[in-house]
Amino acid sequence: MIRPNADSHTQYAWHTAFVTNAQRAHTPPTLEEVAARAGVSRATASRVLRGETNVSESARTAVLDAAKEISYTPNRAARSLVTGRSDSVAFLVDETEERMFADPFFLGMLRSAQVAIAAAGLQLVFTVTSGPDDHRRFVEYAAGGHVDGVLLMSLHGRRQLPQQLEALGVPTVLSGRPLTGRRTIYYVDADNVGGGQLATEHLLASGRKVVATVTGPQDMCAGQDRLIGYRKAVEASGRLVEHSLIADAEFTQESGFNATRQLLEDRPDVDAIFAASDLTAMGAIRAIERSGRRVFDDIAVIGFDDISEAALMQPALTTIRQPVADLGTTMSQRLLERIDGGEPPKMTILPVELIKRQTA
Amino acid sequence: MIRPNADSHTQYAWHTAFVTNAQRAHTPPTLEEVAARAGVSRATASRVLRGETNVSESARTAVLDAAKEISYTPNRAARSLVTGRSDSVAFLVDETEERMFADPFFLGMLRSAQVAIAAAGLQLVFTVTSGPDDHRRFVEYAAGGHVDGVLLMSLHGRRQLPQQLEALGVPTVLSGRPLTGRRTIYYVDADNVGGGQLATEHLLASGRKVVATVTGPQDMCAGQDRLIGYRKAVEASGRLVEHSLIADAEFTQESGFNATRQLLEDRPDVDAIFAASDLTAMGAIRAIERSGRRVFDDIAVIGFDDISEAALMQPALTTIRQPVADLGTTMSQRLLERIDGGEPPKMTILPVELIKRQTA
DNA sequence: CGCAAGTGTGAGAGCGCTCTCATGGAGTGT
């Protein structure tokens, strides 16, 4: 082992010391060295560095000084080995990378999670899975104790991933209400039902007569719930929910465009559309314009999400704002709390908000 | 330690076994257990699992079977502790999160890096730094041996981060030609000079007479080089490079809009614009339309990057395609090679490509 | 003044793995 000047008490940080082997040049300082330099035992040095209080003031400063002098950073692997914690959490998106990166929602979640997790001193391991093979691999990986917890985004269908992870003792917090095992799973979600309702009520209240909806995918709770909200509002207004006013789409521009084109053919009398996402709404607007009608004047459109493009586009999109940053932050907080052994609320629904712009 | 059925040779995977303590329920199987079950020593089991060849066939299958039966996954922390490798690399973006998430370029890089790194069996630790404080913290972190290498994106100005990391023995690969230390730093970049030249030549060749450019930030090589390309092409055509045809901007829509508005006031005779990025081009187009002129008919516009919006917008944007996926993949490969002790080429410039659409 | 309780400290075990080195048995050459 090459450890130059190990006992020469040089005042320079270890990494500026001369070394011969360029490849494996660096042997970072160990706790042992800090302890020796501070004149205490490894145990005491460890206590100081971990912030325990039952240490004398003199020992504390000696250790802190020594650590600083040699630029000591604890070796996470060693700590991890004994504590059984890895100080990292996985950010897992159950989508193809293509869709993950196409959707501003995920990016917003990644962003806020990154900030929250980094602030707690843990690292974010970023993972994308699509398909059962990936799931199995990830479960194995998590089982190996490589992450202390999982932030799980956008679970499709009735997949059992969260249950499996929890069974392995890996705390998991889900984004979006799960379709199964609602009792046992921790999740954070936006008020999708309330948002769908709010959007539809707004269209109705502004005097629109024939309010249609372009839905999201029905294998995800966000898609389901926003449609439920639409239904509720229509029924509350004393009307009948007409099947011909419900056009199925995904959370993409493309599918929104196609669904709306068909909708406008089937029901030329439509004068308002609640699109289940902003991307869908953008597709709907293109379809409306393509059909020769005018947005707002002929057909009002309201979206869902409030992605950044919504405010910038022409005309600016009226939409239901989802608190993406809050969602990510709350998920992270819940997870961190669970990792520390706490018992935060199992579910949290965050409120949404109507953002009135030019399309409705 | 709770380890139920430790020696009962149950055929069930360990994590389905009954356990009492809900909090720390799980003690994943260890190599020791695999070895015992296979009737070999820890050393031999380790050899098999690491894929060494000097093991008898009978031992190999016994170990593999045993590992499968108890769903064994090696503990990375333990391995890491002895090998000194962490099997993870950092994806570090030297920007505020805001800008990181606003720019499709970074997202594309993140995407391709994620795929490449995951394929190699390593994990991607995602980090965003802005400012010297963050840099210092990151250097400390990397010094602790927590990552085997760093993918560094978008280093601004003359920052010394890559040099520091290399000095610590942490292999680093940069995206974008560094402004300092070019000799010692590994980097991958697109042919920005060639791209700028190609774009400008295309405008000139299609009969445009007064070709302006809206630049990128001049504290980054991408901004500098694209401008150099513009200059080269203008000079090669036998014209003079006019200062009044160079409008300064950042890689954002907003700044592209403002710079172009000013440009059109100063030089109403402009009939073509090379914008240093697609976002800039989008801003430029808005400014052109706002001024009452028509894109292409009055003023041709060409961008740089070929972000996904470029193909979708109306009119579709002519641009220089940067091979983002290749860039990320190549960076990752270079880094992996270096981590394995190889000596890949220090610099790589990937070719760009003219994508002709409707604006030029 | 004696005993219990409290406080700071160090010795040492051990987390799960890799890797070196010694060993023994099979194969090869003379």
Place this chain on the structure above:
DNA sequence: ACACTCCATGAGAGCGCTCTCACACTTGCG
């Protein structure tokens, strides 16, 4: 048959840290 190499294997050390436990030493109280 003997020395030799070659190969599969296991024993055991040790990576850097945390944590338990025992030990001295103080302090408080009857």
